[in-house]
Amino acid sequence: MAMNEYLIADPAERKERAEDKERWTLEFLRDEIYSTTAILAREMAVGDRAARNVLNRMAKRGLLVKDEVKFMEGRALPLWGITSSGVLEGLTPEEVETVNLRSHRVGGVSPTTIAHTLDVQRCRQHCEIDLDFEDWTPTRLLPAQEKKKNHPDRWSVYPDGVVMQPVKDERLVPVAIEVERSRKTPQRYIQIIRGHIRNIEAKRYFRVYYFCQTKNAAASLQALFLRLMKEKDIGYWVENSEESEKLSPEQSVKLFVFRGMEDF
Template sequence: MSALPPQMSFAERMQRVEQKQNIILRFLRDEIYTTQKIAQMLLGLSEIQTKRTLVAMEKAELITHKQVQTQSGWSPALWGITPHGQGMACADNELPNDRYFQPARVGLSILQHTIGVQRLRVQAEKADWTGWVNGDKSADFDAESRPDAIVTDPRGAVWCIEYERTMKVRSKYEGILFTRLKAIKAGRFSRVIWVSDTPQATRLVRQAVLSLREFEIKRAGVKQKIEIDPARHHPLLSFTDMSNFPPR
């Protein structure tokens, strides 16, 4: 008969509670809000254990929650960081982030996309990818060329992440492909990966992007002809579905 695992002492339990809360706070320091499902992925706990952790953090005024509803009918409960939580999320020599959860300022039209990108972040970091930076926080890109995220794989290669929740028109893919290849040439990252929710969507996105050969881009009122060389450019582009991200 196998021995039962030793019970944790009170001090050990408190340390574990603090560790779990710190994981959530460090994530929300940047992301500001998330769903219970993402928090569950982040902590690697059961649904009940995750809810218990979130409720305890809310009682401590580190986070708060609010149910919202999108136009599509999706109505998730969002758990977001408070100003107090931002202060407690700081590591040594860090200043608190001024941003905190304000439900009225949540972008409901892009909420599903935002939560999808968060899921990609959790999956990447659990696979030892590092340095995740959301595109809207990167000074290297303007609004027109902003990727969803930049992250470094375990081998040191820097990737541009594009979460493709819905298909785009051809002209949009032309503009994105142009700016991504230009950024690769400038050394901002070395690979681009489009991530879709399903294998079918992945096939459609791959087809849309890899079918581009010649097109025109208008910049500052001037048209520029772009030619794609499959042998040179396609090896820089990857496509996968959510369940197979990040690539091994």
């Protein structure tokens, strides 16, 4: 855990550390729009109490807004959302030309989607902080996401995010991230599997990481994918020098990596 800036003796270093935490928070929320204290605390590399001090300070300056999502049983989850001022804070003119201008709307978070959204944010942090992946792109910022469903530029399926993974030769390659909180029907999974394979064949990304609530759930989903791919003879087409070759379901399922979320 990083040291609180108030314990740093040098005023210049203390100021720089405080500015770093605000910058990291704004960078994260420009993509995610809103989040919780705990998630933003990890983004700042501090504890929850120190994070609340930073977040309250930013809210007083109009960079963030406090909000909450209320559930039917009466409990409420506090949230922090980025404002229009926060979106533009500290950006260069060149960055202003391309930054996504969406800000948080108080009261606009649905209780039915919040758990999945926060799990995606936790997976993003796991990828970027623990695995050293880079350049996360959330679903809503992926290419042609705003186009109509029959538009030729739309992807076959949209994952929860795409992030750049380091590989052995020091290159970065795009991989898709999916967070699976509950099971879908077999028919829906068949559509999703085929959609991901079409995206991989189009080189939009090279692998799909599925994060489930537990390792057991991840192993079960992997077994289901393999069964469905065998039953429907779903395979990945590889372009060789002379002709295309369809890989077997057993080979093609290796394009999907299944992980549990217990450890993070």
